[in-house]
Amino acid sequence: MAKLEPEARIRLDTFKAVTVKHAHLQVVDDQLSLWVEEHAEATHVLLCGPGGVGKTTALGVVAERLTREESDRFVVPILVLEPIPPDQGPYLRLDYYWQIIEALKEHVLVKELVSSVAHLMAAPRATRVKLGAIDWLKMRHVAEQALIRARVRAVFADEGHRLMQGDGSYSVDEQLEWVKSLSNRTKVLHVLAGPYALFGFRNTSGQLARRGRDIHFARYHVEDKEERTAFVAALKYLLERVPLEVDVPALLSRWRWWASGCVGCIGVLKDWLVDAVAATFVQHGTSLTEEVLTQTMPHPARRLSLEMEARAGERQVALHNSESAKKFQALLKQPPKKAEQTESALGSSPKAGEEKEASTIREGASESFPLPQITPKPTPRRVGSRAPERDPVGEAGATLERKNTGCPFTEVIPVSLAQMEEANLFCFECPVCLAVRDMHPKGAIVRFRWHPRRTTSTPNRGRRWIRREGVWTPSAS
Incomplete structure (x- = not known):
């Protein structure tokens, strides 16, 4: 070695x-x-x-x-x-x-x-x-x-x-x-x-x-002129500090190739250059060549995983911000009704309570005297029987059950169907509660569907897709 x-x-x-x-x-x-x-x-x-x-x-x-x-x-x-x-x-x-x-x-x-x-x-x-x-x-x-x-x-x-x-x-x-x-x-x-x-x-x-x-903390999108300028400046800063002979202008001219290789993330770009420098030193080289850079470029499967995760996260942030703004503006256009405000104001005053009670008595006096009502004797319940209460049914019950026992992780998984078939592995482990679920997507997007939160601590066995440091990879066992 x-x-x-x-x-x-x-x-x-x-x-x-x-x-x-x-x-x-x-x-x-x-x-x-x-x-x-x-x-x-x-x-x-x-x-x-x-x-x-x-x-x-x-x-x-x-x-x-x-x-x-x-x-x-x-x-x-x-x-x-x-x-x-x-x-x-x-x-x-x-x-x-x-x-x-x-x-x-x-x-x-x-x-x-x-x-x-x-x-x-x-x-x-x-x-x-x-x-x-x-x-x-x-x-x-x-x-x-x-x-x-x-x-x-x-x-x-x-x-x-x-x-x-x-x-x-x-x-x-x-x-x-x-x-x-x-x-x-x-x-x-x-x-x-x-x-x-x-x-x-x-x-x-x-x-x-x-x-x-x-x-x-967003990545760089080189389609935008300002971000492209900032990305190229960061790339130039790194290339000028590479401990090898580097043709900086020639490499900078291929900024789009660099951006696709690191998916716009400076940390990935730095790791890529470190791998290239190490490979050059092992080969006793003196200059940073495009051949070595191509060999050490992150694997397409890894870049796909990083790109899909980044896009899903960016879409989640943008959607959350836009929906929150719309809902807030909609609430501002719907002030509380005057009747509700009056009732709440009257209900908080002791004098208002007395007036309401006197009004009720006057209304009752104007009507005929009611007949006495006989209250039936309650039937005693057997020991161990449930008290009468309304059970949630239908969609309301399912929603309540999901709210109480559901795991919050229901995100898009940046693993394609081709990767799953290539690995012959369709089992995924939730990174939040460690629940294991089989995935058989019908389309291109794989989403970890809703599932109850796992409550046991027994270690998972068998091969499965797991997320480590933001990257989904098959487990060893």
């Missing part, structure tokens, strides 16, 4: 560390920095975008700059975490507390707190899952106090959509309420970065909509 020489390894690592401050990244940087410094009543920010657009890079750039600008050595302005993916069953809140404590345990003002939960921190994850309520609350208390004592301003949770998975018994609303409560108690902003699935969690209630903010 070919290995890189020490000098080539150093040059490659230097290129890997290059960060492109392109136009879209600058917009996200400015907005995120503003909310970290002055987030007012906001408790959480949802940073969403397609895979490879640069969300992790954006978090790192903001965190590195704010940390560098902080003059007080006892202050940890930004805490960057990556929620642990579930090994068995969905994500547990306890792991989030554990990560916060682990990241701050060396802080001089936090060390004494950690000693009270040292035995819990040292326990394996399987044991932590079985902790009692007292130990659980102790871990939360230490995590909250650690954030307060270290004067953390924001927690950046990369792959933050994992926090929304709960432990199987919590809904998305409850998970966001938990994040909001954690933020209120510590005055720390939580930034959740992840795929477009996070956009489905915003504005689930009025209170969460007020306390939440969202940022759409």
Whole structure:
């Protein structure tokens, strides 16, 4: 197996560390920095975008700059975490507390707190899952106090959509309420970065909509002149820093080829160039050639998956924004009726209640005296029998049942029927609740249909399509 020489390894690592401050990244940087410094009543920010657009890079750039600008050595302005993916069953809140404590345990003002939960921190994850309520609350208390004592301003949770998975018994609303409560108690902003699935969690209630903010980290669409100029500038910045001989003007002239190869995402473009530079070093080459770039270009199946996921997410964002604006304008054109306002105003006054009662008595006096009514004796129910109540039936019942037990993931899956037939695999695993469903699409679009939320934590067996880091791939077993 070919290995890189020490000098080539150093040059490659230097290129890997290059960060492109392109136009879209600058917009996200400015907005995120503003909310970290002055987030007012906001408790959480949802940073969403397609895979490879640069969300992790954006978090790192903001965190590195704010940390560098902080003059007080006892202050940890930004805490960057990556929620642990579930090994068995969905994500547990306890792991989030554990990560916060682990990241701050060396802080001089936090060390004494950690000693009270040292035995819990040292326990394996399987044991932590079985902790009692007292130990659980102790871990939360230490995590909250650690954030307060270290004067953390924001927690950046990369792959933050994992926090929304709960432990199987919590809904998305409850998970966001938990994040909001954690933020209120510590005055720390939580930034959740992840795929477009996070956009489905915003504005689930009025209170969460007020306390939440969202940022759409879009890719580049080279059909637009401004975006094409920004994309070419980012490409030029990277090519000029490639540790090889590069014909920059010739490669820049093929900007459309570059854009199709990276689907408009700078992160994918950077990975592509890193692979090309590594392949050139292995072959002991001295210049970056089009032949090597073609060999290392992302596979068409991968590009198809990224493109379909990006388009589905962009369509979801645009549709949500337009529909929300239309519904809001429609509500503004339908003010409450005057009769309803008068009735509500009268009903809130004690004097109005007395007048209404006197009017009822006068109306009754003008009529004939009613005959006494005999109330039938109620028949006692047998022990264990149900009390009389109306059961939801038809569409109303189905809607209510879906609302209570349904999983929120019903998105378009960027896997074509040809890919499914080629892999001879039609089984898909839900990335939110881990339910497994067979898909047999009749058209070109594959959508994960509505399904009840999975409540068990037994590991799935057998081959199936799974989503890892935003890409759907067949599992090994």
